[in-house]
Amino acid sequence: MTELLEPGVFARRTVLRLALPAAGGLLLAARATQAQAADDVKVTIDNFVFAPATITVPKGTTVTWVNRDDIPHLVVCPSVNVRSKVLDTDQSFAFRFDKPGRVNYFCGLHPHMTGVVVVTG
Template sequence: MSGRLVLAACLWLAVGAPALAAHAAVDAAAKPGQIEIHNFMFMPKTLTVPVGAKVTWINRDEEPHIVVSANGQFAPSKALDTGDRYVTIFSKPGTYTYYCTVHPFMIGTVIVK
């Protein structure tokens, strides 16, 4: 095995594996209709709910996040500090893509059936 490959494997074990484990732990702990913001990710990334469902975003990061609908389909959140929550009710079926305006690489989807 080349030195670079060994180094890459060690880096993944040191950095990537714990992040995946944390992601899985938060996903497992999330309640129905709840989206955790953790490690600059929405978890779950895609949430499917019935019409009329209340969805709650909870910021678990130390950095603030703002949840915004990509197409203005729901009102944006205020800046969410650690532990803050944002709640909206989805009254119509459809696919709602959203993102964080502070960190636009953070993207998620709520599917309402």
């Protein structure tokens, strides 16, 4: 549960602690985190463009890229050592960002295509 003490989750936990006994509060906090993770953020690829080009997400968020072009793309995030499989039309790739920071990424096939995931704590 250590990671629940990170900034960003703190406010929610505080509210829960005020309202509920500690054990229940932690349980709800865990559920809240799951709900947050399930609420994935989607980045689409149309016309060789990542959209939105910059997204800001809380850590623990899974970002899913969906290729809607009729040419393959792939997602490369060097700073977190991630390289997706090649994404043909309508294929997608998901990655969960657990560490706060700014992650620049690009298309491994068409590197002029770039985007940013800003992961908050």
